[in-house]
Amino acid sequence: MNPPEKIIIVAMTKSGVIGCGENLPWHIPEDLRRFRELTSGHTLVMGRRTFFAIGRPLPERRNLVVSTRLGETHGIEICRSFEAVLENAQGRGGRVFFIGGRTIYQQALPIANEMIVSWVREDHRGDVFFPPVDWGLWQAQSIEQHQRFSLVHYRRTEKGNGCRSGLREP
Numbered sequence: 001m002n003p004p005e006k007i008i009i010v011a012m013t014k015s016g017v018i019g020c021g022e023n024l025p026w027h028i029p030e031d032l033r034r035f036r037e038l039t040s041g042h043t044l045v046m047g048r049r050t051f052f053a054i055g056r057p058l059p060e061r062r063n064l065v066v067s068t069r070l071g072e073t074h075g076i077e078i079c080r081s082f083e084a085v086l087e088n089a090q091g092r093g094g095r096v097f098f099i100g101g102r103t104i105y106q107q108a109l110p111i112a113n114e115m116i117v118s119w120v121r122e123d124h125r126g127d128v129f130f131p132p133v134d135w136g137l138w139q140a141q142s143i144e145q146h147q148r149f150s151l152v153h154y155r156r157t158e159k160g161n162g163c164r165s166g167l168r169e170p
Helices: 029-039 048-054 082-090 102-108
Strands: 005-013 017-019 043-047 062-066 077-079 095-098 114-120 138-145 149-156
Touching: 005 029, 005 102, 017 102, 029 095, 029 114, 029 149, 043 048, 043 082, 043 102, 048 062, 062 082, 077 082, 095 102
Parallel strands: 005 095, 005 114, 043 062, 043 095, 062 077
Antiparallel strands: 005 017, 114 149, 138 149
């Protein structure tokens, strides 16, 4: 069986805001629909805070939550470390989507082979930011223009450790 595709999926502003407290600072139904379409039938990896912000397991997806504190919870699989999540997802094939928060994104950047970014057009205040990215390692494959965001699908162009420079939007 082939190793799973490892995909970061995130909505952020041009300044890298991905959250305010434990919530998204915007509500864009069209982006949420695209998220559901892209991730349905696949594995999601998230941190405990992201799981609590969502408030429930997402239907039609396998929900893996990285947490050392969370007890058994219906509808999710708990992994005690990022390495355990990767082992858990490894044998399943298909696509693994890393959906946040910042620490999950930071750990996924060096291993992800794709990144799907919803670049939110409006500025929003926030206190949670996407980690720095070496955009020289990523090539835009497609861009979908929407009224309030641009959905850009990036593919890694070469192996590297990532995380060297700032953000780049389309």
